[in-house]
Amino acid sequence: MPEFTAAELFRVATEARAQGRRMDAEQTYRELAARFPASPEANVAHAVMGRLLLDLSRPAEALVELDAALASPDTSLREDALANRALAFDALGDLPSARTAWARLLTEFPNSIHGKRARERLEALPAP
């Protein structure tokens, strides 16, 4: 079996997702993250898969991927990963964690494009 580079695995996963083959995409993203955890491709893969799993109503698995994306030094998708993480807690019904996550987003990105939504959620969520 040929050895794929991170870029090649990333391309295969991206094409699978774009074509709607989500199971193939997920499997390849995971392989990429396992074999090349420090690669720029792995960081984007975590963020993309986090949102994909959130949209597929799998918020717990989404949280794992989003946390992995946030652990990366690459910050290009950090703002959106933080917002998706808060949404994942909302979806799980973990309201304290959701509140903490929305607050963290506003702390790190005070002018976030997700700011209005974050503030609305903070007003709606019960205070600790």
Place this chain on the structure above:
Amino acid sequence: MTALRSPVVVKVLVASLWCCSSFAWAQARSVAVLREVRPDASPALEASLREMLGRLDVNLDASAGDGGVPALAVIDVDFSSGQIVVDSPSRAVTIRRALPAAEAGDVVTETAATLIAASIDVLLHTDPPRAPFRVAPAEAPKVEAPPPRPLSAVGLDLGVGLGARLLGGSAFVDFGGSVHALLSVPLGSQLPGVLAAVTFQPGFDLTGEMVSLRGSLLSARLFVQLELLRGQLGRLEAGAGGGLDRFAFTPLQREGELLRPTGERVALAPIVSGLLTWRLPVGESVHLFTTLMVDGDLRAAPPMPRAGQAGPPDQNDPRPWTVRPMLQIGVSFAPLRARE
């Protein structure tokens, strides 16, 4: 025009076709327009973004035009400068995102798609969807039915038809056409009328042992007719009248294997006639009709002079039948309606 012939059995097929229309209703979804990608168009970005936006119930329009559809967002991507602009004119919101400078290739393309999708998600959730942002099916202009044409004191119905006639002797079916005009006057519950009709057979052959007759036939008729039945499936009419048949023919004398034509001749035959017509409405003033007409030749033995021979006609000479049936189908139009 050549006469068509078939065995005695006359088969008339009337086929009706109903067309069904169906409408495909597209689900109303928001639309994001990918207006410009610099320095070069990126099919990979388009494909990736299309899938991401699809999860948000947003269609991606990559035709790089406004398309005349109110868009949720218009997207410009410049990979050279690392700038992404997601503009929502209808919401007076412009979101600017920055791409990482250090990245390249698929990573930056996927990053761009993710940033754009997140921006679209913000547009969807920051403000509740408003009517202009949903692409609704265009409302078809109302087409008002034209007012029914006023009824007149008399009705006029004009029609054309095709018919098959059994002319005689050799029992061939001769096909032809017809035109008619029906003038009717409402009288109580009845709609009596006068029907004038002209039918023609462009060609016929009457074959005998020694002589054959080849020619054409023109018939003129005048009928008085009444309605027998009226219902949702149309009306049944019966009529009685008469007219003339004009035979123009050439006798062909058989000489061995050859048929030698002689001069063309004309014969007129006085006719009494009866008919039954079924009219099926297919529009406000349009009918399909089927008519069975039976002619009676008033000459006891229709004379068809024998070619090249003097004297009375021989029993073996070909002649048209004294009673000649005809079946017609056609369409008629009523420029004047006496009533429905």
